[in-house]
Amino acid sequence: MTELAYEDFTPGRVFDLGTTVVDRDEMLAFSRRFDPQPFHVDEEAGAASIFGRLAASGWFTAALWMRAYADGVLARATSVGSPGGDEIRWPAPVFAGDELRATMEVLEARRSRSRPGLGLVRLRALLHRGDELVYSSTFTGMFGTRDAQ
Amino acid sequence: MTELAYEDFTPGRVFDLGTTVVDRDEMLAFSRRFDPQPFHVDEEAGAASIFGRLAASGWFTAALWMRAYADGVLARATSVGSPGGDEIRWPAPVFAGDELRATMEVLEARRSRSRPGLGLVRLRALLHRGDELVYSSTFTGMFGTRDAQ
Numbered sequence: 001m002t003e004l005a006y007e008d009f010t011p012g013r014v015f016d017l018g019t020t021v022v023d024r025d026e027m028l029a030f031s032r033r034f035d036p037q038p039f040h041v042d043e044e045a046g047a048a049s050i051f052g053r054l055a056a057s058g059w060f061t062a063a064l065w066m067r068a069y070a071d072g073v074l075a076r077a078t079s080v081g082s083p084g085g086d087e088i089r090w091p092a093p094v095f096a097g098d099e100l101r102a103t104m105e106v107l108e109a110r111r112s113r114s115r116p117g118l119g120l121v122r123l124r125a126l127l128h129r130g131d132e133l134v135y136s137s138t139f140t141g142m143f144g145t146r147d148a149q
Numbered sequence: 150m151t152e153l154a155y156e157d158f159t160p161g162r163v164f165d166l167g168t169t170v171v172d173r174d175e176m177l178a179f180s181r182r183f184d185p186q187p188f189h190v191d192e193e194a195g196a197a198s199i200f201g202r203l204a205a206s207g208w209f210t211a212a213l214w215m216r217a218y219a220d221g222v223l224a225r226a227t228s229v230g231s232p233g234g235d236e237i238r239w240p241a242p243v244f245a246g247d248e249l250r251a252t253m254e255v256l257e258a259r260r261s262r263s264r265p266g267l268g269l270v271r272l273r274a275l276l277h278r279g280d281e282l283v284y285s286s287t288f289t290g291m292f293g294t295r296d297a298q
Binding site: 030033034035036037039049050051057058059062063064066067070071074075079080081082083084085086087088089090091137139 | 179183207208215219223228230231234235237240
């Protein structure tokens with residue numbers, strides 16, 4: 001259950017979170033509900049946009065990374081949530097059918113001064129399509145320490 | 150259609166994007182698909198967590214703001230997308246039934262040096278429950294200039 005505690009998030013450690021394929025119907029349903037800009041919901045508008053094709057909402061892309069992180073790390077970690085992040089980037093558009101590889105890298109880790117038993121870990125989220133980066137984010141995860149379990 | 154061009158995003162301008170009520174079923178469906186951490190999918194786990202109750206995924210909260218922004222601004226703007234942001238914060242948990250007010254503030258605006266006809270606008274996204282801030286984000290929006298329309 002909790003094989004990953006604060007102490008296991010050592011700076012430089014990289015987690016491979018596996019691959020996910022962008023499902024066209026789900027991508028469109030997400031856009032229609034949360035981000036109905038023409039280039040996210042209409043093929044022709046996508047083709048005429050700077051993306052060149054119908055493109056995923058960046059928030060859908062972020063959500064796909066989140067699921068990979070939840071499955072690959074959080075499901076076996078002492079996570080207690082996240083207060084937020086410092087960066088979110090969509091350097092290239094994501095398209096239906098893309099296979100994306102999710103990774104997570106530990107940037108920094110420190111024990112909480114105000115909350116004993118808790119550590120704050122700065123993490124870098126990445127999604128690649130082949131060699132091309134399509135999503136990156138830097139955020140803070142809060143994890144229980146092993147001695148507090 | 151495009152009543153809001155780059156020139157209309159003047160620093161300090163605030164857009165009221167209206168209110169949205171957090172639907173419990175949709176909140177749960179989102180968590181199950183994209184962020185299935187126990188405190189996002191299970192009442193008891195939520196009650197035992199630092200949130201004190203079943204809490205929304207922060208990505209669901211972000212997506213709710215995005216929809217309000219798409220409806221209130223982007224649907225009548227010359228938007229061509231966003232390369233990303235510099236900050237994302239969830240200072241308080243969001244719960245089913247919450248009524249959230251979305252606003253957007255223009256922080257900075259400058260014309261693109263590399264792409265004539267395009268302007269880059271730094272925007273601040275906010276969601277409040279009453280007086281309490283539950284979500285904030287700072288990001289860049291790209292908008293066509295009026296003279297390029």
